[in-house]
Amino acid sequence: MYVAVKGGERAIDNAHAWLAEDRRGDTTVAELSVPQIREQLALAVNRVMAEGSLYDPDLAALAIKQARGDLIEAVFLIRAYRTTLPRFGTSIPVDTARMRVDRRISATFKDLPGGQILGPTFDYTHRLLDFKLAAEGAPLAPTPQAAPDMAPVPHVTALLDRDELIEATPDTGEAPPDLTRQPLELPANRALRLQALARADEGFILSLAYSTQRGYGRTHAFVGELRIGAVAVELEIPELGFAITIGEMTLTECETVNQFKGSRTEPPQFTRGYGLVLGQCERKSIAMSLVDRALRWKELGEDFTGAPAQDEEFVLSHADNVQATGFLEHIKLPHYVDFQAELELVRRLRAEALAQTQPSPRAAAE
Amino acid sequence: MSDDAYNFAYLDEQTKRMIRRALLKALAIPGYQVPFASREMPMPYGWGTGGVQVTAACLTPDDVLKVIDQGADDTTNAVSIRRFFQRTAGVATTESTAEATVIQTRHRIPETPLTEGQILVYQVPIPEPLRFLEPRETETRKMHELEEYGLMHVKLYEDIARHGEIATAYAYPVKVEGRYVMDPSPIPKFDNPKLSDNPAIQLFGAGRESRIYALPPYTQVVSLDFEDHPFRASKADHACDLCGAAESYLDEVITDDAGSRMFVCSDTDFCTGRQAAGHRGRLSPLSKEIA
Amino acid sequence: MTAPQDASVLSGGFVEPAVQSAHAFRALLAAMARPGTMQTVTGAQPPAPLSVAAGVALLTLADPTVPVHLAGAADTEAVRAWIAFHCGAPLVAAESAAIALGTWDALQPVSRFSMGLPDYPDRSATLIVELPALTASGAHLRGPGIRDRAELSLPETAAFIANRARFPLGFDCLFTSGSTLAALPRSTIVENA
Incomplete structure (x- = not known):
């Protein structure tokens, strides 16, 4: 019952x-x-x-x-x-050129001012399960330490920029839109796209970036530079009339250098892809810079080849995993009202279709 | 009991003001989807975050809130949303449609006619009625601007050509006051006639898609159709097996593995009210007790 | 120590913002949903010449993201300071206002206010129109939110007929007088009595 x-x-x-x-x-x-x-x-x-x-x-x-x-x-x-957090203010832009780097590598120059710093990376570990970790850890031998070098570490792209070998990206002074306070509006400018990519699902961005490498919107990317380290966060205090440091945060920044053959108005030059992510998120920042570059086809006068990574509306509408997982999983909520409506419809359509095309089985037997 | 760690109705005042401004514009342009800066809520996107934000922006401590999902007050997600507002706004709640001042709903319009002064808040998954015909927001926005709804009519007409009728059973598109084509949320098309000329304020919130839209009371809402294929609100051709109602929307319940089934009102408040008033259906357990 | 500012600037806001603005919004919602109906609001004490209802509307809707225009006699030092303290809204020229406040005469010509964009008709101004009196009599109103017909003491009809003709573009009006308010959204069809 x-x-x-x-x-x-x-x-x-x-x-x-x-x-x-x-x-x-x-x-x-x-x-x-x-x-x-x-x-x-x-x-x-x-x-x-x-x-x-x-x-x-x-x-x-x-x-x-x-x-x-x-x-x-x-x-x-x-x-x-x-x-639920109130917003007290907006920091001045962090300066990644003044980053205290833990890791800094360039794939485009063998050596460069500031040097290559491998840092704490999985890159050259052999991926063999380390069964020693399964046991209670013995104290570690200390890592050798160099004297800290406080000299600034210039960006590779700044070096290319000096010779105008890479596109200029002057600061327009325009305030970036805020995706967390305004609804996403399309078409989006680059600042808004980057903001969306920075908080996007790592897996989604990884796969999109990978697809560009396999030819779906190829961007010929070199990792000009990847850097991870701490930057100071500074806030302008109107009452004081200057900025004070309120803390520091670790960021991962990736700048890709991409081939560009030039157009009627622009001589051949390298172009940029950019990735900046909170914390140490190396894979994400590289992937982000590839997707950023792929999304820039229009402003660089390139062709839209129909590649998913070039499609701004597709990428930005589907990159957020909190949105995606909520909507995906909501289909496990009851839908029996809708389903009932469909059930009635399918039953009726079937009955009509069968009545039209087939004699009833009993009539055939007789 | 309300939770003092959070502001009244959870959202901060600036967020509520933003939603409230969007709601007023939505009422001024019936059926038009107003973009709003939807916030991340403590329940997942797709689970009613739009409706929850609209309700949070509307509630006062004097309200009596009813929450339904699939017409029922006791479905788990309805329970979860009702508890959220009990906890964060301390409002009174009810299962009675007539007693409620604000009703948040997913997929149904209550059977009991709504009255002036009531607010019905719909949870909306995909607010754009043209979305499955044209996936791009940039395109559909242009189509609304130019009143280019031909694509929708072509789709409905293709249904008729293929099936002999319009094969849309829920989220059946409507036109509001002769201007905007609107998605009524995934209510069964049985409920569509209740959208029009309704004395209550109807508000629609789509959290993940960041859109709010509205129907003021007594707004004219027409389900899209063709002269030779007029819109028909349909339901299962049965009466409720518990309360005997012949005019309510029914859920089909499979009762054994031999194909037995029964039909019961999807609106649980409506059904219990009728049973309390002595109405009996074919399989009502109450009818046995009485016998 | 000197008093920081005129005390009236710091007072006259909501004492319990969350609850009072919730009640105030419900009045605004009811007004906008049912054009021509009268709503009574309380809780704001704005400086002269603003009415209580205009003050309530500002406290409920305006904040640092909402540019406000003060027209004519409403544009006083005291009103500016009150809005700055309680709403934090930037004061702007008529053309870029999301909310404009003044008497009907002071708001003229109303064609300078934002009517919204064809693809975003919601990006239009809301006018808070201060009236000496507000009653449910006068011009005839029909349309969404109105069962048969409503009446409202509008300052004129031509401007609202022209506004309706632009639908879905147009401005929306809140009329305020004392502690009473009513609304006329762009969707309402206005006819002479």
């Missing part, structure tokens, strides 16, 4: 209790602390900060713990929290 579907309240309470239990897991295993996540799963923390658009390693670590390691869920928690 049918029992009216009741009990939604109780079902939700019980599901939440069960979730909390599963999150904790086996209680004979020590509980993870937020500082442990922050320190030892730092790249996950960085990804959550980047896609959550909120630079706070402790909150990102807490979100990862609460989300049981589901990073998109953690990004979602951070975004929802971010909504």
Whole structure:
């Protein structure tokens, strides 16, 4: 016998209790602390900060713990929290040329002012499972340290720019749009596109960038420079009349140098793709700069080849994983009203179609 | 009980002002989708964030809120949204359509006629009625500007050519006051006639797509059709097996693995109200108790 | 220590902003949804010559993202300071205003206000029109939000007939008098009584 579907309240309470239990897991295993996540799963923390658009390693670590390691869920928690934060002001643009770099590599020059700094990278590790890590860690031998070099590290693109070998990107002084405070408006300018890409899903941007390398909107990219390090965040205080440093944050910046054959009005020159991401997010920043460059086809007078990575509306409408996951997963919500409407329709259309095309089986048998 | 850690109805005042300005413009241009700076809410996009933001911008502490999903107050997502507002706005809630001042809904318009002074807030997944004909926002915006709705009529006509009727059963497009073609959200087309000339204020919120639109009371809303194929609001050809209602929208419930089924009102408040008033359906458990 | 500013500048705002602006917005919503209906609002005490209702409308809708134009007698030092303190809205010329406030005469010519764009008709001005009196009698109103016919004491009809003819473009009006307000969106068809 049918029992009216009741009990939604109780079902939700019980599901939440069960979730909390599963999150904790086996209680004979020590509980993870937020500082442990922050320190030892730092790249996950960085990804959550980047896609959550909120630079706070402790909150990102807490979100990862609460989300049981589901990073998109953690990004979602951070975004929802971010909504409730009042905005006190806007920093002056951070200066990545004054970055205190931990890592800085150029694929276009063997050596350059400021030097190549490999930094803490997976790049040349052999991807062999290190079973020593499965055991309780012994104290590490200290990493050799060089004396800190406080000299500025000029951008590779600035060096190319001096000879006008790369397109100029003068500062127009125009305030960038704010995607978090204004609805996305299309067509978007580059500042808005970059903002959307910076908080976009890493997997989506990675695959789009990869597709350009395979010929779907090829951009002939070289990594002119990739740098990771800390920059000062400065805020103009109107009462003081000057800017003060309110903190520092780690950023990853990638500048690609791309081939450009020139046009009727422009001599041959290199062009730029740009990626800037909160935290240490190297893969994301490289991918971002490739997608940025692919999206610039119109302003550079190139052809639209129909490649997904060139299609601004397609890329910007689908790059946000909080939007995507919400809408994707909403189809598990009840839809029985719509389905019922479809059911009636299909039954009626079938009945009409069968009545027209087939004699009834009984009539045929007779 | 409200949660003091957050502002009344969760959103900060500046966000509410932004939504409120959008709502007033939406009322001034019925059926036109006003872009608004949708915020990330503590529930997922696609789960009613647009409706929740509209409700949050409208609620006062004196309101009585009803939340339904698929017509029912006790579906899990309706419970979750109702609890959100109990917690963040401390408002009274009800399951009774007549007692509610604000009703947030997903996929249905209540059976009990709405009255002046009530607000019906729809959760909208895809606000653009032309989206599945033209995926680009830049294009569909132009089509609305120029009232170029030919594509929609071609699509509906192709349905007729292929199936003998318009094969859209829900989210059936409407034209508002002879100007904007509008998506009524995925309500069954059975509910479409209730959109028109309704005494309540109808507000539509699409969070992920950042759009708000509205129908003021007594707005003329016409479901798109053709002279030789007029619009028909259809439903299952049964009466409710619990309350006997012949004119309400029904859910089909499969009751065993041998193909047995029953039909019950999707509007649970309407159905319980009728049963309380003594109405009985074919399979009403109450009718047995009485017997 | 001297008083920082005229005390009236700092006072007259909402004491409980979240709740008072929620009630005020519901009045604005009801007014805009049902053109010609009278709504009573409270909670603002703006400097003269602003009415309580105009003050409530500003507190509810204006903030640093909303450029406001003050027309004629409404453009006083005290009003400017009050808006700066309570709303933080930038004061601008008529052409770039999202909200314009003044008497009907002071707002003339209304053709200078933003009517919205053909693809974004929502980007249009809202006029807060201060009237000496506001009653549900006078010009005949029909259209969305009105069951049969409504009446409103409009300052004239020609401008509103012209505004309706531009639909979906056009400005939207809030009429204020004392603590009463009513609305006339661009969608309303106005006819002489």
